[in-house]
Structure formats: C-alpha cells, structure tokens
Amino acid sequence: MRLIATYNDDYFKEIEKIITSGSSFPYEYYNIRFETFDGSTYSSYNRKHQLKYTLIDTSTINNKHAMSRFIHNLYYKQSEPEIRSKISHEFRELTEKFSKDMYDVYSMNKSDSEYQLELDVQNNSDFSEDITAVKNGVRLCDAGKGEQVILSVIANNDGESKGETVLLIEEPENHLSHNNMQVLIQLLENTIGVNQTIIATHNSMIATRLDVSKILMLSKSNDKIQKLENISSETANYFKKAPNNAFLEFVLANKVILIEGDAEYILMEKFFEILSGHKPFEEGISIISCNGKSFKRYLEVAKKLNKKVVVITDNDSDLRHNQNYVSVSENYRDYISDFCKVYCDLIEQNYTFELSIYNNNSELLESRFKNNHMTKGLLSYMLNNKAEFALKLLVLLKEDNGTNFQIPNYIKEAVKWIRD
Template identity: 35%
Template sequence: MKKIKKLKLHNFRKFKNLEIDFDDDLNLLIGDNEAGKSSILTAIDLVLSGSRTKVENIGLENLFNKDIIREFLSSERNNNNLPKLFLELYLDEQNNDRTSGRNNSDNVECDGLRLNIFPNDEYSKYIKDILENPDCVFPFEFYTISFTTFSDISYNSFAKHLKHIFIDNSSMNNEYAMKEYVKDIYNSSLTNTLEKYKHHHQYRHHKEQFKKNVLKDLNDRIGDYNFSLKNNSKSNLDNDLTIYENEISIDNKGKGKQAIIKTELALSRNVQDLDALLIEEPENHLSHVNTRLLIEKIKDSNNKQIFITTHSNLISTRLDLRKSILLNSTDNKAIKLISLPKETAQFFIKAPDNNILEFILARKNILVEGDAEFMLIDKFSQKHLNNNLHRLEINVLSVDGTSFSHYLEIAKLLNIKTCVITDNDGQTKGEMDENFAKYASENIKVYFDVDTERRTFEICLYQDNTALCDKLFITPKRKLSIQDYMLKNKTESAYKLLLDESNIEVPTYIKDALKWISQ
C-alpha cells in the first residue's frame, strides 16, 4: 500500500506555511474550532482527487490564505509578487518514474503529488490592468490550477495515484458529498477497470432496452415527440448508484447509522487497494455506545492509512494518544505526541472520563486531587483574584493523585502552563519536591501545604476556617469531631461550604497557586 509521509501547505486557508509528518497507520488531528483540522483533510483530498472541478466548486477565494491576499492588495500590487498556493503530498518510496522527481518545494528527489495554483502568464496584461484600479478585487479568475507529480507529469481524476475515500460526517445532508462517497466506495470495490466499463455499458444497454420496450407504446401514441431516458454525464451509473441496507437506502437512514455504515464499508476487506481513509469528526451524530463500536472497527482495520479529525476524548485516547497531531488555533503549528511514554498513552486508553482534550487545548490548567478541591476552587478564585476561572481562561481538572504524572508528561511535551494543587500526605517539602522533580520547569508548578501536620485539603480548610466549619457541620448527635467528619464526608462538606455565603479563608498554598497560574 502507498503511504503519505508528509504534507506541505503554502498559503492554504489559515496556513501561510505548514509541514506535517504522518504516521503510516493512524493520524488523529486534534485542535480547537478554527485550528485547521478540516483544512488538512481537505488538502489531502484535493491533491489525491486530481479534480479541477472539486477545486473550482470550493472556489479559489475560499482556498487562499486571507491574510496573504489582504497584504498583497495593500502593497504595490506588483504582478511578479502575486501570491501562489501549493499543496504537496510526499509519498513513501515507490521507485515510480511517474511520481518520483524534484518538482517539489524541498527540491529533493522523492515520490509525491502536487496541487499548484498560480497566475496564468497569458493574462498578465489583464491582471496588471485590474490591479491598477484602486478599488480592485483580487483576480482569482486569471489563475491556473495544476496537478502534477514530483516528476512534473500531469495527472487528473481519471488517473489517480492513490485510492482514497473521504467521509465527512459533518455534512450528512449534503447530496453531493453522499454521491461522491458512494462513487468512491463503488470504484474502490471494483476488481479492475474492465469491470467498471462492463457495468457502465450494461447500464446504458438496459436504459436503451427500457426505451425500446417499455416506452414504445406510449411513444407510438404521442406522434412527433417521444419519451426517453437522460443519457448524459449527470445521468450515468456513477451518479444513479446508491447503497441499501435491508432494502432501505443509506440516504434514508438516521445520521448516526449513516456514519456507522459509511465507515464500516470503507474499512471493509471487500474495498480493494484503498490507500487512505479520511474521516471528518466520526463522533458526530453517534451515541457513546456507537462511538465505542466505531473505535473498535477502526482499531481492527489493516493496510489503510487513516486520517481522523476529532473533538472526542473517547476517540483521541482509545485510538492511542501517541498518534495525535495537535493543531494550535493561535500559532498555526502542528505538534505530534509520538514522544509520549507508552505507559502514559496506555493510561489514557484505559482511564475513564479523562477529559484529555480539555487539558491539551487549554492555555492554562489547574490539576486538583479530588472532587472537594474541584468544587471550591472557583469560589477561592473569586475571593482571592476577584474573578472566576472561566473568565481567566483557566481550565480545572480533578485528577487522582497517582495520575498527575501522566498529565504532566503531556504538559511538559506541549509546554502547557499547568499547576498541581495536592495534599502533602504527611511528606516533607523535600520529599514532595523530589516526587515532582522530573517535571520541574517554568511552566509546571506544584503547590501543597509545607506543614506535614496539615496533610490533607480538609485539615487545611478546617484549621483556616474553624468557626465557619463548626457552625456548618456541628449537630447535637454528631460524635465525630468536625475535622474527622469533613475527612469522612469530603464531597458533602465541600458542597455545603460552596453554598454558604460566609467569608471563607483560602489556604495559603492555594492562594499561591492561583496567583501563579493567573499571571
């Protein structure tokens, strides 16, 4: 099977320049809204399709980077400086004379495909006249669309070098997308080109027989005019095909079922020689159970290079976090998590409700040890910082103390500002510092009470708010001390303190943590 090793984008959508290396089997594209996940799938799809029509349907004005166009129009508008766009897919070594060459931006000998969009020199005079108008709009109409291999040989949608299928679960109601999907599945299921020609010939033959035999009597009656069947590019076998399950067309299935059927068919062993499968947000329209089912089908697939965009914690972790490519919505970078330790990746595969995407996509994170700290931390922020954490763009996760290291491995790799608020469990400052020494950095800080007697959050809370806690928790029949009661009923105690409107004193180590993370 052919593999895509690398993608390079230049002046494409939000990316002025982007270079991403891909895994041979699975690539999870993760990022916030507008981070460019869909653009990367679209780029791969456009290059592999070799289709000018597909490019024109999207529109050049929707493909070019807006900032580049704006900067050019605000400049001297020199014809020689007109922006160009290119997309390049670097392939594994095929030793193929048709795809191997130096027609790429790296100027290296390798296999690959290139979509190039550039001004047509034949119209340079017209372009110059347009650009001299102070109120001109950018002359996209005078640009050329070119599909070439790295050996500088043209290719098109009829002579593709890699077979691929694009499943876009975000556009289930798009009739064109559904037709393209069915056509791709059909073409990938054929054993050879001859089989396709036979199908098309037989389809035209049956249409002709229908006209001659079924419509004959009707046409004899109406005289000079007659009924027939359309026989053009929009009324051929490719466009008339659809897929049925239990005598119901896929078009009439629920959106979730469509997503399952589409992916199942694309991963099927009956689909011949499929090189790449592109899936846009597979979790769309799926229940939790069906998402798990889909994950298992993807994990069991072989011999296909898969590219997935997702917002789902479940998908990103259950399919191996180390296969992730993180896209930052602010600095247009792509970061791979391949360097994560295997045990950290395994932890997130097994751990329930880990909220890993919240952690990865946040600018600042607070990790707390339990539900009690999680419930009260925002109240502490409002008291100590006069603001809530949401407005300060600080994300909070409740993490079991033994799991801190896995999150900190990611924070260290991605340089995410993260603070840990934890109990000292009776350990000295030296012992606690040693526990977290591996992660010490400017962007990672650990906060705990340095008094070994104040070993837990509840003890610190009680000692700093004795009068308040006595008032809230004392009852005539209670035999436990208030501190012991709070230790045995951590969540309930925190909830009562959360609801109480009295002035609460924030433990010093938590004040320090809030001050640092908010800077």
C-alpha cells in the first residue's frame, strides 16, 4: 500500500498563514489517498484488492488467534466428522448440566441484585474452542516463545486462506535456536495459502536462505531502497548454502574490508586503529573474514550496490608452478573499479600474510616470541599456528600500540584507500 498526503490547492493561503504563524500543522487541509502496488485507488468503498493480512510480531508474541487456529486444525485433522458431531453434542449437554448445577449452588447465596450469574452456553457448540494441545506434558500456551513463533507460522500455512492474503513476520529469528531457525526457514520456503510473505529481519541466515535476489535493503546510511534482483544465480546460491556468511553485515555497512583467514581477522582491527587512530566501526567500516574463493561473490554484490570495498589478500606466488595459477590482478580484473580495490604484498617471497608480518618485523618477533620449544624456528611456528600466534601478537600490539611494529605496506595502502 502507498499513502499519499497532498495539500488542497483551494486552501493554499490558509495553509501558508497557519504554517508561518507557527501554529500546529494544518493536516485538516490535506487530502489523503491510498494506492495499491499497481497505482489503483484503494478505499473502503471500492476494494478491488481485498487486502487480507496476518501479522506475526515475534517481539511481542502472544498470538492467541494463531494458537486457536493451530489447535482447531489439529482437532479437525485427528477426528472424523461423525465423531466431532457426537463430541459437540455431548459437550453441549455437559455444559448445560454444569450451568444448571452452578446456578443451583449460586442461588443458595445470591445477593439481592436483580442480576443473577450463570454459565454462558450459547456458543459452546464448537468443542475445539475449549480445548488445548499438549506436547511432552506442556500446554501450548505455556510453551517457549520460539515454539510459539513456529506454531504461528504453521497456523497460517494451512492452505485454507481465502482471498489475497499477505503474511507479515517481524524478526522471526527472535527466540529461536539455530536448529529451530532452520525449521522455520523450511516452513517459510513451503508457505502455502498466502500470495505474499514479507519478512523483516536482521539475521543473515533468514535473509540469504530465502533468496537474496528478493531482498529489499533499508539502511540509515542510504536513503534509497536497494535491491539485488539481477544478482547471478550462482552468487544467490552461494549465500543460500554458505555457512556463517556475513551477508547482512556486508550490505548494510558503509564500507567494507574483506580479508581471508582467522589470523588476519584477529589483527586487522588493531592494524586499522594503529594507522588511523580510530576503530573501524567509528568510521562506518566493517571487517569481514571469508574464504578467498568467496571474495568474488561479495564483490558481485558490491558492484550492484556501488559499495566501497577493499580486498586484502595473499599474492600466492608460491603457487606459480601450478598450471592453473592466475595472478591477483588478473583474477579480480572484472571487479576492480572506483568502488573496489584489491591489495596484496608486491614482494614475491611474501606469498602469505605471516611471511609479510615476519619479514617486516623479524628482529622484534624473534626477540619477543622465539623459545626453545620452536625446534623448526619461529617462522615455521607462525605458519603452522596462525590463529594462536595472531593472538600472541595482538597482546604485544596492545601493550605499546605497535610503536616498534611495522605493518606491511600493502595493508597500509588498503586502509588509506578505504578511508578516503
């Protein structure tokens, strides 16, 4: 739906006078119009589109309607029509008898009021309205919030909805464990009985598993709604299948530094702080670690969004003997632009991050970290214990803020470019 508010030209002078006088806003002089997605007028008098919707707000989940609907459907699936008729009849007789008995007991101590109380049995023909369901000894109304979120989706996924129905779900990730999140995703993928499902989420798994090409992205750093409807199917499938991807962090960040490996991720924030005097997030920059083979997937998304991204990677010159070897500049030729740069160590023998660190700081590192247990030397230890060594180096950098430490030039250049 679109809400359009426009002032009435016939009252322009009155509106101008009220606004310039500083009085309250003259909304009485404005016309309100609703339109549907195709631009047609929508009103209570002409409902060409019978817009029906169901809202599941997981931040305040207490959906009695959804619970009742789930129990109602469960009851009708587990019982035959003749059994339901018999149950309803006996239930009505039972409640009428109880009402009479209650009235007799109540009458023994009734007040002088002209009103007397009795059980309302007028609408007790549907037995399903007065029952609940129990799972592992716990009534559904007492179930955890995560269970209620899933039940709310199941209840609105029965295929019995009539008319044009929209299912609105606010942050379905609330209250859900990782496994239950996957259960919910499967339910949403197989949604029936609705024409459209609209989900508001901050969760990368929810966003990517349901097809990134259908995402509408809203960010306070950009006043436009951004879409990825033309993204390649290969990239869409990558984010759908990739574990622990940082898709939403990537698309919502102002700028991004892409790195590969745990060691780079552990140290990059401190390198950035030493070089700039600020934390990356203070400048709207996110650092995201991903497998080097997935850089191109993120860069394709960045290209669609004109997002400024820098890739910091190894030069992999040790692989030159491989017949499939492709240089870094050649490998990313289709992505390098004003919005995207790729940096690696230009010194050929520094083919990986640890070698660049060591060859720029060998004396400092040998004096600080080498011990007798490193029988093959410090560099061998660094290459075979990358994350562990990175944590040790981080402690050193925090002690003196990297006063005597030389950050490799290619990292300096990458940080300078992303900050410009």
